[in-house]
Amino acid sequence: MRVRRSLIDLDDLTAEELAGVFDRTADFEQTPPGPLLAGKACVNMFFEESTRTFTSFNLAELRLGADVVNLAPKSLSLATKGETLEDTALTLGALGICVVVVRHHEPGFPQRVALAFDGHVVNAGDGVHAHPTQALLDIYTLIEEFGELENRTIAIVGDILHSRVAHSTVRGLARLGASVVLVGPEAFLPASYAGDRISVERDFDAVVPNVDAIILLRIQRERFVEAPISDREYVDRFRLDHRRLALARKEAIVMHPGPYNRGVELDDSVLEFAGWRYARQVQHGVAVRMAVLDLLVNPR
Ligand code: ASP
Numbered sequence: 320m321r322v323r324r325s326l327i328d329l330d331d332l333t334a335e336e337l338a339g340v341f342d343r344t345a346d347f348e349q350t351p352p353g354p355l356l357a358g359k360a361c362v363n364m365f366f367e368e369s370t371r372t373f374t375s376f377n378l379a380e381l382r383l384g385a386d387v388v389n390l391a392p393k394s395l396s397l398a399t400k401g402e403t404l405e406d407t408a409l410t411l412g413a414l415g416i417c418v419v420v421v422r423h424h425e426p427g428f429p430q431r432v433a434l435a436f437d438g439h440v441v442n443a444g445d446g447v448h449a450h451p452t453q454a455l456l457d458i459y460t461l462i463e464e465f466g467e468l469e470n471r472t473i474a475i476v477g478d479i480l481h482s483r484v485a486h487s488t489v490r491g492l493a494r495l496g497a498s499v500v501l502v503g504p505e506a507f508l509p510a511s512y513a514g515d516r517i518s519v520e521r522d523f524d525a526v527v528p529n530v531d532a533i534i535l536l537r538i539q540r541e542r543f544v545e546a547p548i549s550d551r552e553y554v555d556r557f558r559l560d561h562r563r564l565a566l567a568r569k570e571a572i573v574m575h576p577g578p579y580n581r582g583v584e585l586d587d588s589v590l591e592f593a594g595w596r597y598a599r600q601v602q603h604g605v606a607v608r609m610a611v612l613d614l615l616v617n618p619r
Contacts, residue, residue, distance in 0.1 A: 325433040325440040326611055328449040329491045336614060337494075343610035344459055354384025354612050359417035361385045365443065366392045366423045371577055371601055372443050377418050379608035384560065385418070397544035404428070417616060421445075439615040441608075447481050449541060453488035453576050456607040457593065458495065460600045461532055464572055469496035474526050476557055477536035477584055478507040481543065484576045485536060493517055502526050503557060506547030507538075523557050526568040533573045535559055555584065557597045561588040572596045 325331070332340065346352070361380040365373050380387045383491045396402040402410075411419060417441045426448035444450040457595040458468075465471050473492055479485045479501050492499050493516040501512055502520045513519040520526050527533070538553065540546070559573065568575075572594040579585060579597070588594055 324438075324615065325353060325429075326451050326615065327430050327433060327442045327444075328369075328453045329454050329487050329494075331451070332496075334494070340455060340607065340614055341459055341462060343527075343613055344606045345419070347606040351382065352609070352613070355609075356380065356383035356385035356417075359385050359616060360388065360415060361418040361420065361612075362388045362390055362411060362416050363420045363443075364390045364395065364422070366398075366428075366443065369422055369443070371604060372422065372450075375604035376441075376443060376452075376608050378605045379612060380418075382605070383609055383612060385594075385612075388416075388530045404431055405435040405471070407575075409437075412437035415431060415442045418612060421595055428586050430540050439612075440617070444483055447483055447486070447539075449487045450483040450576075452486050452604070452608055452611055453484045454491050455574065455611065456600055456603040457484070457488050457534065457574060457601050458491050459607055460574060460596055461492075461497075461572075461614050463599070463603075464596070465531060467496070468492065470616060471531045472498045472500060472529060473532045473534065474500045474502055474530040475536065476502040476523060476526075476559070478538045479503050479512060479514065479536065480507050480509065481539035482536045485534075488534070489517060500526055500530060504548050504553070519554075523559075524563065527559075528568065528600060530571065531568070532572045533559060533567070535573065535579065535589075537580055539573075550583065558586060559586055559589050560584075560586040564588055564592055567594075570594070574600055577601065 363376055364503055392398050397407040397502050420441045420443050421432055422443040424446050426446035428445050429440055429442035475485050489499050499517045500520055510519055549563055574596050
């Protein structure tokens with residue numbers, strides 16, 4: 320058996336490992352697993368802002384009994400004293416660190432850490448590239464709701480181009496047999512994103528009645544200088560609001576990886592909608608991350 324060292328994107332996981340993560344998540348939510356990471360040290364290096372991901376990785380590590388070190392970018396010699404990333408990774412290995420969780424604005428940064436570090440690396444979001452643990456908790460939320468995802472249709476709406484969450488989630492959903500409808504303006508959603516089980520649509524009104532779930536995205540303003548579409552046009556065409564929500568199926572659900580911007584991609588009626596699952600997504604974040612850490616550190 321090949322031992323999985325790191326999680327950089329969902330494609331790193333075999334179908335069996337993917338199923339294993341979801342099974343462990345369900346188990347851990349039912350019964351706290353105890354100190355599966357006792358005596359192991361985890362370092363969290365977040366070079367970009369984070370609320371949900373940072374907090375839930377911390378909680379996951381603590382609940383598994385790990386020793387937890389949070390390295391703020393400013394306290395890293397890498398950032399201020401000219402140490403290379405590779406030498407930082409070697410140093411963490413020499414300190415006996417078992418897991419490094421890393422978020423960085425540069426796509427590929429966690430992969431570079433993984434190549435140099437003698438331990439496990441978990442990508443907590445790298446630029447526009449990938450955010451595998453967010454994708455896992457989003458998919459887990461959908462599975463909790465619908466069971467098998469085959470024959471389900473999931474819309475992902477908004478700034479797909481700059482969303483690392485969308486990039487990871489789309490692939491995971493397609494692998495599990497769901498149909499994915501991507502919705503957004505040309506500037507945020509090139510037509511080339513269409514593929515097997517993945518369609519590209521521009522007319523959100525026409526999509527809403529035909530899907531089981533709608534995943535809304537934030538416009539990732541930190542990833543471009545000039546907005547390619549005005550807020551007014553965006554709201555007009557792509558905001559999920561009271562009027563569009565009325566077109567949705569009765570049993571449809573709405574999700575968002577957070578942080579959400581009220582008034583832009585959604586209005587307050589969404590937050591009161593019976594199918595709004597944001598809190599469930601956040602809740603699953605801790606157990607999903609516990610499951611990933613356990614999979615990497617304690618392969619069975
Ligand atoms: N929290 C997610 C991320 O880090 C989504 C977002 O920021 O809009 O990618």
